Amino acid sequence: MRSAGRRWHYLLFRWALMLLLLAVAVGLGYALLSLPQQAVGLSEQVSANMATSGVQNPVTAVLLNFRGYDTLLEMAVLLVALLGVWSLGSAEVHRKIDPEPVLSLLVGGLAPMMILMAGYLLWAGTNTPGGAFQAGSVLAAAGILLLLSSKRFPVRLMGWPLRVVLLLGLGTFAAVGMTLLFVSGGFLQYPSSLAGAFILFIEAAATLSIGVTLAALFLGGRPQAGPYR
Amino acid sequence: MSAVLLYALTGAGLFTLGLYALIIHAHLLRKILAINVMGSGVFLILVALGGRTAGAVPDVVPHAMVITGIVVAVSATALALALVLRVQAATGRAELPEEPLE
Structure with missing residues (x-):
């Protein structure tokens, strides 16, 4: 039971x-409307330096x-998020579920295609939309489908091989950056x-790491070989 | 009204809606969804403002920032969901410990 006073308070609060959020919305709208209609931004610098970038896709x-530094730190963010999830508990890799035959058949056919598509997206990223993150997401989707259909991942791969793949992207990125620091005098200056x-x-190393990290995040805990083998 | 402004204002609206839901709902899953809606609003604004160049080619730097942002948002959401599961396991409910006002 609620007293009339509390209810009144609640309505007042709402x-x-x-009103407060209306003010926020109006302020945001005003800020957006007062921006110049045309802005070059950094597009001219990007197109001027495309010839030296080594790829044809500006993104x-x-x-x-x-801005390779951003992407390097982003790989670190992914890894830190996974460490956070792992520190909260463990999750069984193999849950005892019986996938329906349709799902089982579909995943069996789809997963290889998705891995192939991830490879294509990675390769295409140099001159058309695509790249490590898109390819990594497709790879992660394949991994999640495999987890959902309780296809069995070899338990011995859940120990250090998994950790190596998780670290591969950030490690390669940082190692290349440091090597270039000594060779050409600037961090990540190719x-x-x-x-x-x-x-x-x-990108190849990052794709593997992103895919496996996202799939591992989906597990919701440190992988642990459960009783179900 | 230009398409850029339409998208940017829609983004601002999404942000405000998400902020409202974030404050008003006690359930943690709804809060996570609200933060994601807010993030989508910010991404929409960034992508829209990248399209203000004179030619047909948009400014790619905000677009690249949005790709980075999406990945960070996904990993933050995953961590938040894992935290919610722990809260539920520890307290038996996935809500903030306050009296429901409804």
Whole structure:
């Protein structure tokens, strides 16, 4: 039972909140409306430096070359999030569920195609939309489908091999960056003739790590070989 | 009204809606969803404002930022969901410990 006073308080709170948020919305709208209609931003710098970036897709050039530092730290964020999830508890890799035959058949056919598609997206990222994150997400989706259909992952791969793959992306990125620091004098400053090769190498490692990290996040805990074998 | 402004204002609206839901709901899953709606609003604004260039090619730097942001948002959501599961396991409910007002 609720007293009339509490109810009144609640209504007052709700209306005050709505007014406050209306003010926020109006302020945001005003800020957006007062922006200049046309802005060049950084697009001219990007297109001026595309020739030295080693790739043809400007988004990939920004992510892996011009602002490679952001992407490096982003890989670290992914890893930290996974460490947080793992520190909260463990999860069984194999849950005892009986996948329906349709799901089982579908996953059996889809998973190889998705892995192939991840490879294509990674390769296509150099000159068309695509890249490590898109490829990694497709890879993660394949992994999640496999987990849902209780396809069995070899238990011995859940120990250090899993950790190596998780660290591969960040490790490769940082190692390449440090090597270039000593060779060419700047962190992640690729020599422009080899930039394409460096970017593809980092992206390949990052794709694997992103895919496995996202699938591991889906598990919701440190993988543990359950009683179900 | 240009398409850029329409998208940007929609993004601002999504952000505000998400903020309202974040404050008003006690259930933690709803709060996580609300934060994701707010994030989508921010991404929409960023992508829209990247399209203000004169030519057909948009400014790619905000677009690259949004790709980075999506990945960070996904991993933060995963961590938040794991935390909610722990809260539920510890307290038996996935809500903030306050009297429901409804």
